[in-house]
Amino acid sequence: MAHRSTHATLCRRGFLKASAGLSFVVGAGGLLSVDAQAAGSEMLKVNPWMTIRADGKISIIFPSTEMGQSSYSTLPQILAEELDADWGDVVIEQLNEDDRTFGNPAFGGVLYTAGSTGVEGYFDPMRKAGAQARDVLLQIAAREIGVDKKTLMTAPSAVVTQDGTRISYGDLAAAGAEGIQIPGADDVPLKPVDAFRIIGHDIPRRDVPAKSTGKAVYAIDVTLPDMAYACIQRAPVEGERPVAVQDDEARAMPGVLDIVALPDAVAVVAETYWSALLARGTLDITWSETSPFRAHGSEATMALYAAEAESPSETPAVWAKKGDASAAISGADTRLTQTYLSDYAYHAQIEPMAAVAHVDADGKGAEVWAGTQTQSWTTNTVMDVLETTRDRVRLNMMTMGGGFGRRTAFVQDYVRDALLCSKSVGRPVKVIWTREDDVKNGVFRPLAVQRMSGGVSTDGMLQGFHHRVATPTVIGFFNPGRWNAVKPNDVISMRGAESKFYSIPDFLADHVITERQARLSPYRGIGAAYTGFAAEAFMDELAEAAGRDPLDFRLDLVEDNLRGRHLLGKVAEMSDWRNRGDRAMGLAFAGYHSSMAAGVVEIALDRNSGEISLKHIWVAADAGLIVSPDNAHNQIEGAAVFGISCALTERIDIEAGEVVQNNYWDYEITRAHQVPPIDVYMAQVNAHPTGVGELGLPFVPPAIANAFHALTGKRLRHMPFTPDRVLEVLNS
Amino acid sequence: MTKFTLNGQPVEVDNPPEELLLLVIRDGVGLKGTKYGCGAAMCGACTVHVNGEASFACQLTVGDVEGATVTTIEGLSSDGTHPLQKAWIDEQVPQCGYCQSGQIMRAAALLSEISNPSRAEIVDYMSANLCRCGTYNRIFKAVERAAREV
Ligand code: FES
Numbered sequence: 001m002a003h004r005s006t007h008a009t010l011c012r013r014g015f016l017k018a019s020a021g022l023s024f025v026v027g028a029g030g031l032l033s034v035d036a037q038a039a040g041s042e043m044l045k046v047n048p049w050m051t052i053r054a055d056g057k058i059s060i061i062f063p064s065t066e067m068g069q070s071s072y073s074t075l076p077q078i079l080a081e082e083l084d085a086d087w088g089d090v091v092i093e094q095l096n097e098d099d100r101t102f103g104n105p106a107f108g109g110v111l112y113t114a115g116s117t118g119v120e121g122y123f124d125p126m127r128k129a130g131a132q133a134r135d136v137l138l139q140i141a142a143r144e145i146g147v148d149k150k151t152l153m154t155a156p157s158a159v160v161t162q163d164g165t166r167i168s169y170g171d172l173a174a175a176g177a178e179g180i181q182i183p184g185a186d187d188v189p190l191k192p193v194d195a196f197r198i199i200g201h202d203i204p205r206r207d208v209p210a211k212s213t214g215k216a217v218y219a220i221d222v223t224l225p226d227m228a229y230a231c232i233q234r235a236p237v238e239g240e241r242p243v244a245v246q247d248d249e250a251r252a253m254p255g256v257l258d259i260v261a262l263p264d265a266v267a268v269v270a271e272t273y274w275s276a277l278l279a280r281g282t283l284d285i286t287w288s289e290t291s292p293f294r295a296h297g298s299e300a301t302m303a304l305y306a307a308e309a310e311s312p313s314e315t316p317a318v319w320a321k322k323g324d325a326s327a328a329i330s331g332a333d334t335r336l337t338q339t340y341l342s343d344y345a346y347h348a349q350i351e352p353m354a355a356v357a358h359v360d361a362d363g364k365g366a367e368v369w370a371g372t373q374t375q376s377w378t379t380n381t382v383m384d385v386l387e388t389t390r391d392r393v394r395l396n397m398m399t400m401g402g403g404f405g406r407r408t409a410f411v412q413d414y415v416r417d418a419l420l421c422s423k424s425v426g427r428p429v430k431v432i433w434t435r436e437d438d439v440k441n442g443v444f445r446p447l448a449v450q451r452m453s454g455g456v457s458t459d460g461m462l463q464g465f466h467h468r469v470a471t472p473t474v475i476g477f478f479n480p481g482r483w484n485a486v487k488p489n490d491v492i493s494m495r496g497a498e499s500k501f502y503s504i505p506d507f508l509a510d511h512v513i514t515e516r517q518a519r520l521s522p523y524r525g526i527g528a529a530y531t532g533f534a535a536e537a538f539m540d541e542l543a544e545a546a547g548r549d550p551l552d553f554r555l556d557l558v559e560d561n562l563r564g565r566h567l568l569g570k571v572a573e574m575s576d577w578r579n580r581g582d583r584a585m586g587l588a589f590a591g592y593h594s595s596m597a598a599g600v601v602e603i604a605l606d607r608n609s610g611e612i613s614l615k616h617i618w619v620a621a622d623a624g625l626i627v628s629p630d631n632a633h634n635q636i637e638g639a640a641v642f643g644i645s646c647a648l649t650e651r652i653d654i655e656a657g658e659v660v661q662n663n664y665w666d667y668e669i670t671r672a673h674q675v676p677p678i679d680v681y682m683a684q685v686n687a688h689p690t691g692v693g694e695l696g697l698p699f700v701p702p703a704i705a706n707a708f709h710a711l712t713g714k715r716l717r718h719m720p721f722t723p724d725r726v727l728e729v730l731n732s
Numbered sequence: 733m734t735k736f737t738l739n740g741q742p743v744e745v746d747n748p749p750e751e752l753l754l755l756v757i758r759d760g761v762g763l764k765g766t767k768y769g770c771g772a773a774m775c776g777a778c779t780v781h782v783n784g785e786a787s788f789a790c791q792l793t794v795g796d797v798e799g800a801t802v803t804t805i806e807g808l809s810s811d812g813t814h815p816l817q818k819a820w821i822d823e824q825v826p827q828c829g830y831c832q833s834g835q836i837m838r839a840a841a842l843l844s845e846i847s848n849p850s851r852a853e854i855v856d857y858m859s860a861n862l863c864r865c866g867t868y869n870r871i872f873k874a875v876e877r878a879a880r881e882v
């Protein structure tokens with residue numbers, strides 16, 4: 001057939017063996033260069049981000065890290081689409097170094113996987129890179145066959161001539177790139193959406209088979225020859241350090257190799273984790289008692305932030321502003337002010353912190369295996385701890401047993417611990433935090449007090465909205481350098497408070513930046529996990545004050561947001577909102593960044609125990625163009641499930657600087673029997689993709705609070721809505 | 733010395749009999765599919781079968797399984813084609829995947845007890861295992877799919 005004869009012709013003409021493949025160096029702005037790799041010789045460039053080998057295998061680098069969100073599959077799919085690759089030919093390669101050539105455009109080029117930004121940030125550069133590479137392959141084919149490039153087309157992994165002859169990408173790669181011009185990133189046409197074969201189609205995730213057979217390897221699973229294990233006793237309170245350690249008994253125990261003093265902890269290094277655990281139990285450590293954090297407890301923190309919300313001691317930082325909210329509210333016919341509270345919350349990812357480090361004999365370099373959300377900051381951690389240079393850091397970015405913001409810090413203490421232990425014993429060391437270690441030394445979503453004010457007119461219209469958030473800066477703690485660049489705007493603390501999906505002419509969101517009294521971190525949904533609660537529960541209070549149906553009141557506010565309006569209409573239809581009768585249903589319209597979700601929940605309440613349960617969740621979402629629809633559904637469902645326990649049970653308390661909770665028995669997350677049917681609708685829109693990882697969470701807590709009001713006439717204003725709080729509200 | 737049968741093979745380990753079965757399976761024998769999540773019978777990431785019953789490997793010592801038959805995710809099928817594993821792939825269940833060995837092992841114990849469980853039975857049985865990524869509804873569907881195919 002045509003294919004075979006062309007192949008034979010190509011071979012006869014003798015160029016097939018010219019090279020072993022092509023490597024494309026792709027930067028955030030597109031393709032930078034293309035190199036033929038001479039057969040049997042070294043790569044010409046050190047950074048071959050995309051390689052097409054003579055055997056047809058196409059390697060695409062995955063620049064983010066995988067924690068369940070599936071960008072390991074979706075990001076390479078974007079490039080493969082424009083390359084017109086056969087997805088079956090694609091091999092995905094994890095980027096294991098801090099090479100900013102392909103940094104996340106959404107984070108100023110830092111390699112950082114967070115905030116649902118992967119697809120949003122990499123969509124354009126990866127499409128363009130794929131299209132440029134496709135153009136190069138067309139040029140090679142034109143050169144080889146001696147026809148005009150314009151007469152050629154591509155089919156999956158092949159260039160096709162007008163007479164239907166196919167030349168595989170592998171053969172073209174083997175022919176070499178001599179005389180080829182790399183087109184500019186903006187000069188190559190991109191596929192129209194209706195020509196997509198990969199984007200928008202349900203291509204199975206690459207990582208699912210290994211994750212269904214126990215074969216996926218996480219940091220906690222890494223094993224090296226001669227590896228030792230470490231168990232760490234960390235200071236009970238932030239800011240304390242060990243001043244004296246009685247470790248005679250531990251040192252005498254079988255298998256114990258060393259007791260290592262860390263800046264804020266003591267590590268037991270042993271032949272097995274079991275020995276390390278047992279020996280840790282015998283340590284008698286005297287801790288310093290000078291930390292100011294010993295004075296902090298979450299109840300007092302709540303009172304402090306509430307006082308600050310009411311009368312800030314410093315001028316609040318304006319987060320979003322339109323018109324004059326305070327004038328509009330004071331001129332309104334009915335004025336309303338309410339305070340919303342939310343406690344600290346913990347990530348509860350099922351894989352606790354774990355890392356393996358193997359420090360070089362000279363102590364100035366290391367190989368590290370860790371699951372983190374950033375190659376850049378993990379590299380920095382190693383450089384800082386070993387006081388070394390970038391070239392001495394060898395990373396292995398492991399797939400993570402959940403992230404949710406837990407693994408984003410600028411300095412990663414679990415990586416640091418593994419490095420210091422390995423350096424001390426001269427062997428590779430695996431550090432594993434027990435679940436209790438992970439809870440007690442957690443970094444938390446901040447406690448927040450939100451003071452909401454708004455007005456409504458006699459004709460039932462919203463008149464001014466003021467959303468004040470009293471909470472610390474999260475960025476200032478987990479990445480101080482970044483805070484210097486962005487302050488006073490803290491997107492982690494404030495996201496969601498901008499209520500950007502509504503048109504509210506007189507609007508103000510401001511941030512009272514309070515004193516930090518615990519370790520903080522981004523958490524799934526970042527600020528929107530609590531600002532969405534306050535904004536949308538208060539919106540229901542305003543609707544009630546206006547005497548309007550919560551849906552109609554909101555529809556007035558989305559007249560300029562047609563896509564949002566569509567979602568509200570859709571979720572009303574899915575849940576049969578207009579005919580809800582006395583069913584306990586609540587509506588909320590929230591989202592994340594530019595992705596929107598309108599959700600309705602139906603709840604049941606046990607009035608004796610105060611327990612709320614979910615009967616159904618309906619959600620209509622719009623995240624722009626969806627690369628992997630099936631995964632988008634899975635993400636939205638998963639975030640909604642996360643939202644249930646965020647609303648109902650998740651609460652960290654601090655007393656005298658120590659975390660009170662221990663494990664999943666006193667930090668409860670959603671279990672199977674608490675999950676209702678979840679109906680997800682995704683709007684089909686041809687707009688830039690905006691991310692799906694956190695979108696399903698923010699609407700859940702306010703929708704539950706609003707459903708509770710529909711059932712009982714009472715308002716829940718303190719999240720989580722634990723049974724004791726529910727009973728207190730019921731009896732009020 | 734503790735002797736037991738692991739995934740159909742006789743094994744002998746010289747770990748102290750009071751050492752956790754979970755650690756012996758993972759670090760002693762080197763089978764990493766069984767996970768540590770809580771060490772407290774709260775998450776189910778460590779679920780294995782002991783004499784056919786779903787058990788938390790973090791709640792047993794290796795001495796407890798002397799003479800017993802233990803099965804881990806690696807022993808569920810020789811090539812990853814157990815109906816539950818196929819159903820897990822067909823339904824695209826896993827996200828981070830960390831809980832899924834435990835979920836599949838618990839589901840396998842359920843199906844060997846009740847070959848055609850109702851949704852309520854599935855939900856009830858699977859409530860011992862946590863999934864922080866929230867894949868529960870897909871887990872239910874995958875168990876139902878596997879039950880149809882067994
Ligand atoms: S590790 Fe055994 S139940 Fe969690």
Ligand code: FES
Binds near residue numbers: 828864865866
């Ligand atoms: S898939 Fe992540 S915990 Fe279940």
